[in-house]
Amino acid sequence: MQTIIIVIHLMVVVALVGVVLLQRSEGGGLGIGGGSGFMTARGAANALTRTTAILAVAFFATSLTLxxxxxxGEQPIDILDRVPAEDGVPADDGGAGILDELGGAPSPAEPPAETGQPTPSVPTGQ
Known part of the structure; x- marks a missing residue:
């Protein structure tokens, strides 16, 4: 349901941006120029104004719905609800803290692979 509303919302946003860019401004506007065409300047202004108003209402409606x-809607489980506690005192599980519980079992660190080459010794400055 949420995905459908998001798609509708994005289509309304793109249409709203397009209609606003088509409107006549003080300098002439984008795409509307000259006196020729199937609509007069006044008719185009009225149609674009109505379209802008309808798209604005649709934008606010989808925003409020989202x-x-x-x-x-369904909310994720709070991280503090996952902590085992008894009478407000955290459970003692051998020193493991909340970060150890959340990350799962850590993988043991692997020793570096032996390549058969001697390890270079570093002088200690004696």
Whole structure:
């Protein structure tokens, strides 16, 4: 459901940007120029104004719907709810903290592979 609304929201945003760019501005506007065409300047302005208003209402409606879905939809489990606790005292599991529990079992560090070459000795300055 959320994906469908996001797609609709993005289509409305792209259409809104396009309609706003087509509107006549003080300097002439993008795409609307001259006196020829199938619509007069006044008719084009009225149609673009109405289209902008409709798209703006659709934009606000989809934005509010997405925010309501985000607020009341399924929420991820809080990290503090996963901590085993008894009477407010954390469980003692041998010194493992919350970070150890979240990351899973750490993999043991592997020793460097032996290549058969001697290890260079570093002088100690004696």
């Amino acid at each position: 925010s309501i879905i985000a607020r009341y």
